[in-house]
Amino acid sequence: MENPDPLVSIIIPVYNAEMTLSICLEALHRQNYTSLEYIFVNDASTDASLSMIQAFAAQFNKSVERHVTIVNHTSNQGVATARNSGLDRATGDFIYYVDADDNIDANAITVMMQKAQETSADIVGFNWFLSFDKNERKMNQPSFSTPWEAIEKILRGVMRWNLWLFIVKRSIYEDHNIRFQPAMNMGEDLMVMIKLLVHANRVTFIDEALYHYRQSNTESLTKVYSQDHMKQVTVNVAEVTKVLYNSSFSDKIGDLIMFLKLNIKLPLLISDRKTNYERWLSWFPEANAYTMQNKALSLRTRIIQFFAAKRMFWALKLYYYLVVRFVYGVIYK
Secondary structure, eight states: OOOOSOOEEEEEEESSOTTTHHHHHHHHHTOSOOOEEEEEEEOSOOSSHHHHHHHHHHTTTTOSSEEEEEEEOSSOOOHHHHHHHHHHHOOSSEEEEOOTTOEEOTTHHHHHHHHHHHHTOSEEEEEEEEEOSSOEEEEOOOOOSSHHHHHHHHHHTSSOOOGGGEEEEHHHHHHTTOOOOTTOOSSHHHHHHHHHHHHOSOEEEEEEEEEEEEOOOGGGGGOOOOHHHHHHHHHHHHHHHHHHHTSTTGGGOTTHHHHHHHHHHGGGGSSSOHHHHHHHHHSSGGGGGGTTTOTTSOHHHHHHHHHHHTTOHHHHHHHIIIIIIIIIIIIOO
């Protein structure tokens, strides 16, 4: 009997992930939604990742409801190209992404698809967990009911744009030729999510946490961008700007692009390094005058940005040691 449920393609880019991949594979295996297509893109891993994926695939050799495709890159090309390779081979009605070091609840795809079918939504968003080694914290996205509401909240910095926070109809990708920019591996999810939302008709939100994003150590919270990373983000932000000004929402943008630029470079301030503060000042400098204007952000965040714009670096260091090192390093660890 043919499975009546829409097929969901789950794309999993993998690069040297053997230390965490087993947790991801276990979560994928225990999904209670059966009409699934797993697409693993092995981006030239040099560890045991490929053999782990192959062992996972062998479990579904005779399954009529679940299919596993493994795409092997002969050289490491980065997550943007890996996701493109996955999209090019996807045949599902919906696209979802899982990172190789994360996991999802057993009923995650079922919950997403029930909501999509109930509402005829092109895009369904939801909440997530920030998972540490011995603890995790539920993180809430703001709700949204229209594409513009979601776009505005992303630009204002109150909603995350990570691809694993949304399941999306594949037809939007194909009808509008939406793909990632090769080698532009930082900010690639922002660029693609904005394009998807621009072309979506119906969107909806589930007030449930379904995804577990693994934060392995507190130092990675500081996210020090290299010059190359900053270049990649700049390219993707430029594409976002072009797309929005050419969309039906162009008359609503106002100062939102400036707010986005401030939000993009905020991680540079979650640091105790003066060099990061200096980079913040010189990256998207046209946005620095807008530090206190985005009222959707918490006053604390706006004050941090204001301190940076005024070169009050001592205050930034104090914040880093009190909040990042103590709260995340001691309480949540």
